[in-house]
Amino acid sequence: MSERPSPEERHAAPRYGIVLIALVVLTAIEVGVSYLTGGLKIGLLIALAVAKAALVVMYFMHLKFDTRLYTLMFLAGLVLIVPLVIFLFVATP
Amino acid sequence: MSEEIYPIHEAYVPQRDNNKMGFWVFLSGEVILFGTLIGSFMLFRHRNPEQFAEVTATLNIPLIALNTFILILSSFLVVRALESLRNGSLKGLRLNLIGVLVLGALFLGGQAYEWIELRNHGIWLDSAFGTPFFTTTGIHGTHVFIGLLWVIFILIGIGKGAYSKQRFHGVEVFGLYWHFVDVVWIVLFTLFYLI
Numbered sequence: 001m002s003e004r005p006s007p008e009e010r011h012a013a014p015r016y017g018i019v020l021i022a023l024v025v026l027t028a029i030e031v032g033v034s035y036l037t038g039g040l041k042i043g044l045l046i047a048l049a050v051a052k053a054a055l056v057v058m059y060f061m062h063l064k065f066d067t068r069l070y071t072l073m074f075l076a077g078l079v080l081i082v083p084l085v086i087f088l089f090v091a092t093p
Numbered sequence: 094m095s096e097e098i099y100p101i102h103e104a105y106v107p108q109r110d111n112n113k114m115g116f117w118v119f120l121s122g123e124v125i126l127f128g129t130l131i132g133s134f135m136l137f138r139h140r141n142p143e144q145f146a147e148v149t150a151t152l153n154i155p156l157i158a159l160n161t162f163i164l165i166l167s168s169f170l171v172v173r174a175l176e177s178l179r180n181g182s183l184k185g186l187r188l189n190l191i192g193v194l195v196l197g198a199l200f201l202g203g204q205a206y207e208w209i210e211l212r213n214h215g216i217w218l219d220s221a222f223g224t225p226f227f228t229t230t231g232i233h234g235t236h237v238f239i240g241l242l243w244v245i246f247i248l249i250g251i252g253k254g255a256y257s258k259q260r261f262h263g264v265e266v267f268g269l270y271w272h273f274v275d276v277v278w279i280v281l282f283t284l285f286y287l288i
Contacts, residue, residue: 020169031158034287049283053276060172060272073117077124085132
C-alpha cells in the first residue's frame with residue numbers, strides 16, 4: 001500500500017517571506033496606533049493583534065493546510081477560556 | 094484463515110499525525126494557562142485603573158517593540174529551519190536554529206533589561222501591576238528559555254544523525270511550540286503594553 005501524500009505535500013509552499021513582512025508591518029502599525037487616543041485605538045489594536053496571531057497560526061503553524069481536527073483542538077482551548085475569565089471577574093471579590 | 098480472523102486494517106492512521114495531534118492537545122492546555130494569566134492581568138487592571146495607567150505610561154515601548162520584531166524573526170527562522178531539513182539540508186537546519194538561539198537569547202536579554210528598569214522605578218512583584226505582569230511575562234520568558242534548551246537538544250541531535258529529510262517530525266513539533274510562544278507574545282504585547 002503506497003503512503004498517501006501528507007497535507008504538506010498536497011499544497012504549494014506558502015510564501016513565508018511575505019508573511020514575515022506582513023507581521024513586521026502590522027507590528028509597526030500597532031506601535032503607531034498605540035500613540036492615538038480615543039475609543040478607536042483599542043478596537044484597532046485588538047484587530048491588528050488578532051490578524052498577526054492568525055497569520056502565525058495559519059501559515060507558520062500550518063493550521064490552514066493541516067487537518068481540521070488540529071484547528072478544533074486549538075479552538076477548544078480558546079472557547080473554554082472565555083467562561084473561565086468571566087468566572088474570574090464575577091467570582092473575585 | 095488468519096486474515097479472516099484478523100483482517101488487514103487499511104485505514105490510514107499515520108503515526109506522525111498522532112504526534113502532532115498530541116501536541117495540539119498540549120497547546121490547547123497552554124491556551125488555558127495563558128488565557129487565565131491574561132484574564133488575571135485584566136482583572137487587576139479593572140480594579141486598579143490609576144496605578145495601571147501610571148505604570149503603563151513608563152513602559153519602554155521601543156524596547157518591547159524591538160523584542161517583538163526579534164521573536165517574529167525567530168519564528169521565521171524556525172520555518173526556514175524546517176524547510177531546510179525537508180529539503181535535505183542539515184547545514185540550513187543548523188544555521189537557522191543557531192539564528193533562533195541568538196534571537197531567543199536577545200529576547201530574554203531585552204526582557205531582563207526591562208525588568209531591571211521597572212525594578213529601578215519601584216515596580217516589583219508586590220504591586221497590583223507587578224503581580225500579574227511579572228508572573229505572566231515571567232512564565233512566557235520561561236517558555237522561551239525552555240524553547241532555547243530544546244533548540245540546543247536539536248543541534249546536538251543533528252550531530253548524532255537524529256534528523257534527516259524523512260525524519261523531520263521532531264523539528265516540526267518544536268516549531269509548533271516556538272510559534273505558539275510567538276503568538277502568546279503577540280497578544281501580551283498588545284494587551285500589556287499598547288492598550
